[in-house]
Amino acid sequence: MSEVATVLQLHDLDLLLNEALDPKSRARLKKLGFEVQDPVVLQRARARLLQGVDRRWVNHYERALKRYGRAVAVVRDRVCQGCFITLPTSASPNAQESLTVCESCGRILYWR
Amino acid sequence: MTLSLGPSVLDSSLYIADLRPKRKESALADLVSRAHEAGAVREPSLLRETLELRERLGTTAIGKGVALPHARSIAVIEPRLMVARSRRGIDWGAADGLPVQLVLLALSPPEHSEEIHHEFVARAVAVARLQRNRQKLIEAPSFEAVAAVLREVSG
Numbered sequence: 520m521s522e523v524a525t526v527l528q529l530h531d532l533d534l535l536l537n538e539a540l541d542p543k544s545r546a547r548l549k550k551l552g553f554e555v556q557d558p559v560v561l562q563r564a565r566a567r568l569l570q571g572v573d574r575r576w577v578n579h580y581e582r583a584l585k586r587y588g589r590a591v592a593v594v595r596d597r598v599c600q601g602c603f604i605t606l607p608t609s610a611s612p613n614a615q616e617s618l619t620v621c622e623s624c625g626r627i628l629y630w631r
Numbered sequence: 632m633t634l635s636l637g638p639s640v641l642d643s644s645l646y647i648a649d650l651r652p653k654r655k656e657s658a659l660a661d662l663v664s665r666a667h668e669a670g671a672v673r674e675p676s677l678l679r680e681t682l683e684l685r686e687r688l689g690t691t692a693i694g695k696g697v698a699l700p701h702a703r704s705i706a707v708i709e710p711r712l713m714v715a716r717s718r719r720g721i722d723w724g725a726a727d728g729l730p731v732q733l734v735l736l737a738l739s740p741p742e743h744s745e746e747i748h749h750e751f752v753a754r755a756v757a758v759a760r761l762q763r764n765r766q767k768l769i770e771a772p773s774f775e776a777v778a779a780v781l782r783e784v785s786g
């Protein structure tokens with residue numbers, strides 16, 4: 520899996536992990552009739568994913584996650600959807616598989 | 632903000648009248664491919680993985696032949712409710728052991744808060760809990776009939 524794909528996976532996993540760890544959210548899901556087991560399975564998957572990402576990007580990711588609750592922002596029409604700044608042409612990734620970070624807010628960018 | 636189960640989340644190209652797989656992983660893969668073909672999601676492999684992770688946390692089958700898989704994912708562009716039926720039934724690991732005949736897949740983009748996402752899922756659950764609604768959805772002859780049932784019962 521490419522680093523970009525791994526980071527996107529981490530993003531989704533962290534949303535799910537938040538749900539699974541938050542007692543209010545767990546209670547809500549259980550009330551709806553869903554099973555919500557021990558999130559240890561997610562934590563293990565998270566540790567595995569982190570191994571596939573360069574330390575530098577892990578640091579960027581964790582910092583943005585702590586600060587904003589979500590570490591990845593979609594780029595739409597060259598605008599970071601995290602902080603809504605217009606990104607310079609030089610900010611776009613030189614390859615589809617390379618990671619970039621928003622210079623303004625520090626979120627990892629998902630160019631689509 | 633609340634999401635009603637109306638035209639904004641429904642799409643005829645996201646309706647599957649007869650899901651073929653017997654295993655839930657394959658059924659989820661079919662649903663995701665369809666959503667991808669319809670342009671509702673990008674990164675289908677990511678969404679498939681996220682839905683499978685959710686299942687590993689516990690089955691999303693809620694009994695009585697219904698499953699409500701759900702995800703908040705960066706792969707999702709706009710909120711969508713996919714409806715699918717299975718004639719032969721899918722083994723979804725339900726507590727009551729019944730094979731799943733009706734799948735409602737609730738997809739939220741990551742910009743939607745957890746509360747909004749849960750409320751969206753809750754609306755679908757509320758519909759599926761009533762026996763007569765389930766029956767109507769399973770027996771609906773077309774997507775239009777499914778959409779009419781959802782519109783009628785979810786207000």
Ligand SMILES: [Zn+2]
Nearest residue numbers: 599602621624
């Ligand atoms: Zn930004």
